[in-house]
Amino acid sequence: AQSVSQHNHHVILSEAASLELGCNYSYGGTVNLFWYVQYPGQHLQLLLKYFSGDPLVKGIKGFEAEFIKSKFSFNLRKPSVQWSDTAEYFCAVNEDRNAGNMLTFGGGTRLMVKP
Amino acid sequence: DAGVTQSPTHLIKTRGQQVTLRCSPKSGHDTVSWYQQALGQGPQFIFQYYEEEERQRGNFPDRFSGHQFPNYSSELNVNALLLGDSALYLCASSPGQGATEAFFGQGTRLTVV
Numbered sequence: 001a002q003s004v005s006q007h008n009h010h011v012i013l014s015e016a017a018s019l020e021l022g023c024n025y026s027y028g029g030t031v032n033l034f035w036y037v038q039y040p041g042q043h044l045q046l047l048l049k050y051f052s053g054d055p056l057v058k059g060i061k062g063f064e065a066e067f068i069k070s071k072f073s074f075n076l077r078k079p080s081v082q083w084s085d086t087a088e089y090f091c092a093v094n095e096d097r098n099a100g101n102m103l104t105f106g107g108g109t110r111l112m113v114k115p
Numbered sequence: 116d117a118g119v120t121q122s123p124t125h126l127i128k129t130r131g132q133q134v135t136l137r138c139s140p141k142s143g144h145d146t147v148s149w150y151q152q153a154l155g156q157g158p159q160f161i162f163q164y165y166e167e168e169e170r171q172r173g174n175f176p177d178r179f180s181g182h183q184f185p186n187y188s189s190e191l192n193v194n195a196l197l198l199g200d201s202a203l204y205l206c207a208s209s210p211g212q213g214a215t216e217a218f219f220g221q222g223t224r225l226t227v228v
Contacts, residue, residue: 034216036219043119043205043219043220044205044219045219046218049216092157099163099212100146100148100163100171100215101146101148101163101207101209101217102148102163102171103158103160103217104160105150105157106157107156107157108156108157
């Protein structure tokens with residue numbers, strides 16, 4: 001069975017600092033990769049996704065992620081964080097192209113941005 | 116356009132009881148999945164319904180069962196509740212069976228006492 005690891009459980013940054021959140025998955029076959037964000041009191045929302053093509057994916061709110069197949073990684077980055085980026089971030093993987101919205105999630109990274 | 120809606124938002128049940136949670140998918144979506152999110156953890160896949168049938172199932176016991184109705188809405192039933200079933204239960208919907216992003220509801224917070 002596949003698994004997803006997020007290395008940082010809690011991250012605290014000051015505004016304007018750069019962000020990189022790690023995500024590694026265990027499945028060796030073809031995967032689809034996602035980053036979701038959960039703002040306080042809100043539902044999970046999609047930040048960005050990778051299915052195929054350019055391994056550098058740009059998402060909403062200035063976020064981007066890079067798929068490195070050789071490292072089984074899909075790290076999330078943002079050059080300059082804002083206070084409003086305070087949230088919990090989840091990396092997720094879908095290994096089966098016919099499995100619809102069945103996802104395996106990582107444990108999440110709680111980001112706090114200090115104003 | 117209403118997104119994914121879940122009811123109730125909060126629920127308190129006693130150990131051993133049974134509970135039913137409800138989900139209405141986003142308009143145009145026919146595939147519904149349920150997830151359990153324990154405190155401090157990522158969501159865990161329970162099962163997925165498409166065309167009123169369970170299509171995929173995660174590592175959850177038979178106490179967890181579900182149903183999908185002709186209008187694509189879905190129910191999650193949990194029997195013989197345990198304290199460990201306390202969690203946020205999330206419903207996600209998407210169109211069709213092809214791999215795609217999931218749209219999530221706000222969840223139902225279940226507390227078992």
